Amino acid sequence: MIRLQNIEKVYRTDTVETLAINGISLDIAKGEFLSIMGPSGCGKSTLLNIMGLLDEPSRGSIKIDDQDITRFSDQQLAKFRNQKLGFIFQSYHLINDLQVLDNVELPLLYRSGSAKERRELATEALAKVGLSNRLKHFPTQLSGGQRQRVAIARAIVGNPQIILADEPTGNLDSAMGNEIMDILINLNKNDGTTIVMVTHDENMAHKTHRLVRLFDGSQVQ
Numbered sequence: 001m002i003r004l005q006n007i008e009k010v011y012r013t014d015t016v017e018t019l020a021i022n023g024i025s026l027d028i029a030k031g032e033f034l035s036i037m038g039p040s041g042c043g044k045s046t047l048l049n050i051m052g053l054l055d056e057p058s059r060g061s062i063k064i065d066d067q068d069i070t071r072f073s074d075q076q077l078a079k080f081r082n083q084k085l086g087f088i089f090q091s092y093h094l095i096n097d098l099q100v101l102d103n104v105e106l107p108l109l110y111r112s113g114s115a116k117e118r119r120e121l122a123t124e125a126l127a128k129v130g131l132s133n134r135l136k137h138f139p140t141q142l143s144g145g146q147r148q149r150v151a152i153a154r155a156i157v158g159n160p161q162i163i164l165a166d167e168p169t170g171n172l173d174s175a176m177g178n179e180i181m182d183i184l185i186n187l188n189k190n191d192g193t194t195i196v197m198v199t200h201d202e203n204m205a206h207k208t209h210r211l212v213r214l215f216d217g218s219q220v221q
């Protein structure tokens, strides 16, 4: 489903050059649930952003669903990302002056479909994460775990084949973290969604199919 070949990422500022990703090749199968672990700064988010087409590698090729996206124009990339990928960020990235329902509808605005359909799909996605009773709340009126669940609803509303999650349980206590993890496991099992999750939590990682460890931009396991 995702094939990374010899990915390198160099960040340059005026004074320093950081090799954030140093030649990573990775094959992720359709329906796989993969976790990525490693110390702070080892390149986990960078790698996830590259898989999510939010950042370009300095070198190497990326194929998603057998399409070589390195050749895509910006417009093609945006469309592809919107249709195939759902992203869950550690810091939620919700829009605070939009209600929960409107936040979840956002990815659908770039697709065809009526306002009524968007509303129905967003309501359904929020039901899946157990937030049917919070549709009209604003993000600031929610707990951390609830915000994370809104972020998950937004990631799944367009029925993506792939979900990329950057420490989705990082800010939560273990009970809420387990709940979020159960939601992801169910998406993977029931819908066959391919999931790549960055985590600092060994317990969460052990619930997934495969664990990849990074160190200093390289894969060590």
Ligand SMILES: Nc1ncnc2c1ncn2[C@@H]1O[C@H](COP(=O)(O)OP(=O)(O)OP(=O)(O)O)[C@@H](O)[C@H]1O
Binding pocket: 011, 012, 013, 018, 019, 020, 038, 039, 040, 041, 042, 043, 044, 045, 046, 047
């Ligand atoms: N925009 C940027 N410009 C310059 N350097 C960057 C940039 N983004 C990341 N880096 C560097 O690349 C390296 C990898 O960063 P990355 O965010 O991928 O780490 P991480 O493994 O996700 O860490 P954490 O667990 O703390 O989130 C770090 O050394 C970081 O300083």
Ligand SMILES: [Mg+2]
Binding pocket: 044, 045, 046
């Ligand atoms: Mg990170």
